[in-house]
Amino acid sequence: MARxxxxxxxxxxxxxxxxxxxxxxxxxxxxYFHTGGQGVExxxxxxxxxxxxxxxxxxxxxxxxxxxxxxxxxxxxxDGKLVYSxxxxxxxxxxxxxxxxxxxxxxxxxxxxxxxxxxxxxxxxQRRNAEHRFETVWQTAxxxxxxxxxxxxxxxQLLLEVEHNGEPTDKVxxxxxxxxxxxxxxxxxxxxxxxxMAAALFRHEPFAARRRDFNxxxxxxxxxxxxxxxxxxxxxxxxxxGAAYDAFGAERYVLTFDNRALRDVAAWAPYExxxxxxxxxxxxxxxxxxxxxxxxxDSDWADYLFVHEFGHHFAAxxxxxxxxxxxxxxATRVVEPWEPNVTALLDADRLKWHDLIARSxxxxxxxPKQAFEERQRDFQARRKQIRAERRPESEMTALFxxxxxxxxxxxxxxxxxxxxxxxQGANYDARAYYRPQLDCVMFTRDEVPFCxxxxxxxxxxxxxxxxxxxxx
Numbered sequence: 509m510a511r512x513x514x515x516x517x518x519x520x521x522x523x524x525x526x527x528x529x530x531x532x533x534x535x536x537x538x539x540y541f542h543t544g545g546q547g548v549e550x551x552x553x554x555x556x557x558x559x560x561x562x563x564x565x566x567x568x569x570x571x572x573x574x575x576x577x578x579x580x581x582x583x584x585x586x587d588g589k590l591v592y593s594x595x596x597x598x599x600x601x602x603x604x605x606x607x608x609x610x611x612x613x614x615x616x617x618x619x620x621x622x623x624x625x626x627x628x629x630x631x632x633x634q635r636r637n638a639e640h641r642f643e644t645v646w647q648t649a650x651x652x653x654x655x656x657x658x659x660x661x662x663x664x665q666l667l668l669e670v671e672h673n674g675e676p677t678d679k680v681x682x683x684x685x686x687x688x689x690x691x692x693x694x695x696x697x698x699x700x701x702x703x704x705m706a707a708a709l710f711r712h713e714p715f716a717a718r719r720r721d722f723n724x725x726x727x728x729x730x731x732x733x734x735x736x737x738x739x740x741x742x743x744x745x746x747x748x749x750g751a752a753y754d755a756f757g758a759e760r761y762v763l764t765f766d767n768r769a770l771r772d773v774a775a776w777a778p779y780e781x782x783x784x785x786x787x788x789x790x791x792x793x794x795x796x797x798x799x800x801x802x803x804x805x806d807s808d809w810a811d812y813l814f815v816h817e818f819g820h821h822f823a824a825x826x827x828x829x830x831x832x833x834x835x836x837x838x839a840t841r842v843v844e845p846w847e848p849n850v851t852a853l854l855d856a857d858r859l860k861w862h863d864l865i866a867r868s869x870x871x872x873x874x875x876p877k878q879a880f881e882e883r884q885r886d887f888q889a890r891r892k893q894i895r896a897e898r899r900p901e902s903e904m905t906a907l908f909x910x911x912x913x914x915x916x917x918x919x920x921x922x923x924x925x926x927x928x929x930x931x932q933g934a935n936y937d938a939r940a941y942y943r944p945q946l947d948c949v950m951f952t953r954d955e956v957p958f959c960x961x962x963x964x965x966x967x968x969x970x971x972x973x974x975x976x977x978x979x980x
Contacts, residue, residue: 533562533563533623533624534558534559534561534562534563534623534624535558535559535561535562535563535564535621535622535623535624535775536556536557536558536559536621536622536623536624536625536650536652537556537557537558537559537619537620537621537771537775538553538556538557538619538620538621538631538648538650539553539554539555539556539557539617539618539619539767539768539771540552540553540554540617540618540619540620540648541554541615541616541617541618542598542600542615542616542617542618543613543614543615543616544600544604544613544614545604545609545610545611545612545613545614546604546609546610548613549600549604549635549645551633551645551646551648553648554617554768555658556650556652556654556656556657556658557657557658557771557775558624558652558657558658558659559621559775560661560662560664560775560776561775561776561777561778562778563622563623563624564676564677564681564778564779564780565623565676565677565780565973566677566678566973566975567677569972569973569975570591570592570593570623571590571592571593572593572594572595572972574595574968574969574972575595575642575846576595576797576823576824576846576847576848577594577595577596577597577797577798577824577846578596578597578598578601578635578636578797579595579596579597579598579601579633579634579635579636580593580594580595580596580633580634580642581593581594581596581620581631581632581633581634582631582632582634583622583625583629583630583631584629584630584632585625585627585629586627586628586629591623591625591629592622592623594622594798595797595798595824596797596798596799597796597797597798597799597824598616598618598796598799599616599618599763599765599796599799600614600616600618602756602796602836603616603756605836605837606756606835606836606837607837608756610837616765616767617765617766617767617768618767618799619767619771620633624652625650625652626652627652628649628650628651628652629649629650629652630647630648630649630650631647631648631649631650632644632646632647633645633646633647636846638841638843639843640843640844640845640846661775662772662773662775662776663772664776665727665729665773665776665777666727666728667725667726667727667776667777668698668699668702668725668726668727668728669724669725669726670684670699670702670703670706670724670725670726671703671706671719671722671723671724672723672724673719673720673721673722673723674720674723676723676778678974678975679721679722679723679973679974680721680722680723680780680781680969680970680973680974681722681723681725681777681778681779681780681781681973682706682722682723682724682725682779682780682781682782682783683724683725683726683727683774683777683778683779683781683782683783684702684705684706684724684725684726684727684782684783684784684785685726685727685728685729685749685770685773685774685782685783685784685785686698686701686702686726686727686728686729686784686785686787687729687731687736687747687748687749687750687751687764687784687785687786687787688731688733688734688735688736688745688747688751688786688787688788689728689730689731689734689787690730690731690732690733690734691730693730693734693787694728694729694730697787698726698728698785699726701785701787701805701806702724702726702785704805704810704811705783705785705803705805705810705811705814706724708810708811708812708814708815709814709815709818710722711811712815712949712957712958713957713958713963714958714963714966714967714970715966717977718967718970718974718977721970721973721974721977722974723778725777725778725779727773727774727776727777729748729749729773730748731745731746731747731748732746733745733747734787735787735788736751736752736753736762736786736787736788737751737752737753738752738753738754738788738790739752739753739754740753740754740759740895741898748769748773749764749766749769749770749773749784750764750765750766750769750770751763751764751784751786751802752764752765753790753792755794756835757835758833758835759792759895760790760791760792760793761792761793761794761835762784762786762792762793762794762802762803762804763794763796763802764784764800764802770782770784770800780973781818781821781822782800782801782821783800783801783802783803783814783817783818783821784800784801784802784803785802785803785805786802786803786804786805787805787806788804788805788806788807789804789806789807789901790804790807790901791804791807791808791809791813791901791904791905791908792804792807792813793813793814793816793817794817794820795816795817795818795819795820795821796820796821797820797821797822797823797824798821798824799821800821801814801817801818801820801821801822802817803817807901808901808905808908809905809908809953812949812953815949816949816950819949819950819958819962819966822966822969823848823962823965823966823968823969824846824847824848824965825847825848825849825950825962825965825966826845826847826849826850826934826935826950827934827935827936827950828849828850828934828935828943828948828950828951829934829936829950829951829952830933830934830935830936830937830938830941831880831881831884831885831888831938832888832936833888833892834936836936838936838937839937839940842854842940842941845935845941847935848860848961848962848964848965849943849944849948849950849959849961849962849965850934850935850941850942850943851930851941851942852940852941852942853871853872853930853941853942856871856872856930859871859930861928861944861960861961861964864928864944864960864961864964865927865928865929865930866927866928869924869927869928869929870929871929871930872929872930872931872932872942873924873927873929873930873931873946874923874924875919875922875923875924875931875932875946876918876919876922877932877933879918880915880918880919881938883911883914883915883918887907887910887911890907891904891907894907908953911953912952912953912954912955915947915952915954916952916954916955916956919946919947919952919954920947920954922946924946925946925947926945926946927945927946928944928945928959928960928961929944929945930942930943930944931943931944931945931946934951943959944959944960944961944962945959945960945961947959948962949962950962
């Protein structure tokens with residue numbers, strides 16, 4: 509059901525005290541430019557924006573204790589008290605690990621959102637160093653009363669309820685934004701697409717058991733043409749929020765680099781997490797922790813892609829696969845990853861998921877790795893040829909089905925299938941990193957659940973926004 513958003517959400521704001529009266533806290537957004545390359549990193553404020561809706565988060569859950577993310581930002585008041593924090597990753601953080609970043613500089617647009625303060629605050633951005641410890645890389649003072657704070661609302665959008673289970677303050681609020689939909693497609697196609705993607709998510713645990721902890725919202729700003737850009741095939745589009753294939757030269761990687769447009773559209777919904785539904789059939793998607801995820805909704809693999817990429821965005825889950833080509837340069841030094849579902853196994857006695865491992869399970873845990881890799885080399889070569897020859901998407905789907913059938917048989921019958929251990933091969937590396945279980949949504953396209961370690965990480969994020977489940 510479609511309805512304007514402001515009246516629906518007026519009572520859902522974070523409540524603060526101002527002059528003895530309870531008032532709803534607004535949402536403040538700091539838009540900034542993130543510029544540099546390998547060894548160079550510069551931040552500069554673009555604008556400070558008051559968004560049109562109240563802050564959707566719970567007043568008792570403003571500090572993030574997870575320590576997840578390549579970056580972390582903190583908001584402190586004049587007395588130095590921490591009033592808000594969140595971990596996140598960014599497009600810049602990914603790009604700076606590519607070969608291009610060693611020879612060129614680029615600028616990316618990013619945003620920090622937090623409850624609007626009543627007085628000046630200090631915003632600090634921290635980045636992980638080579639040892640993965642956070643260190644400060646930028647600070648800026650924000651005065652909410654400054655006359656240059658932009659209080660003008662962006663062009664309004666019609667907010668759709670995809671799934672509504674309560675007030676935003678008490679729920680995880682997921683926003684689905686359509687891109688590459690014409691006006692007619694926004695009216696007839698977007699809401700069914702959004703409901704289909706939400707249904708895919710809620711078929712997986714822990715989302716299925718905790719469905720009532722979520723609200724799902726939809727926005728569909730119309731584009732003049734159907735579909736999004738795919739430069740590798742000579743397809744160019746100017747869409748409402750700028751999603752496109754071929755990010756960093758990877759044919760399936762879908763991102764938007766137009767963060768300003770994206771955040772102005774998203775400002776008309778209460779949200780903590782955001783997925784862009786790309787109106788297209790070609791296999792593709794992407795996910796960046798705390799920033800956004802994307803999925804091509806008409807791909808034959810859309811359900812899997814939506815859930816997999818959302819795992820990156822929602823809980824900082826790392827990719828557990830390692831045989832597909834990566835755009836990132838290999839690490840020159842192996843340190844323990846901060847992501848919850850991969851390990852360098854530098855200290856087996858202190859493995860981050862040691863409490864889930866049975867005493868009878870060996871660590872490292874043997875699996876049919878050689879047989880898997882031999883077939884993967886064939887699959888990857890055929891995949892590359894299909895793309896190079898621009899053959900029909902149906903041929904790629906058929907290849908993926910063949911791959912799925914083989915890996916499902918191989919992994920489901922292995923000696924330690926279903927056990928938690930440490931299986932070599934993860935995080936784009938065949939040797940340096942290990943994953944918790946033999947198969948998982950983050951490893952293959954097989955029709956399997958999130959592994960136990962990933963489920964626990966996902967549950968913790970739900971707790972952060974909706975509170976612990978009563979049944980746990």
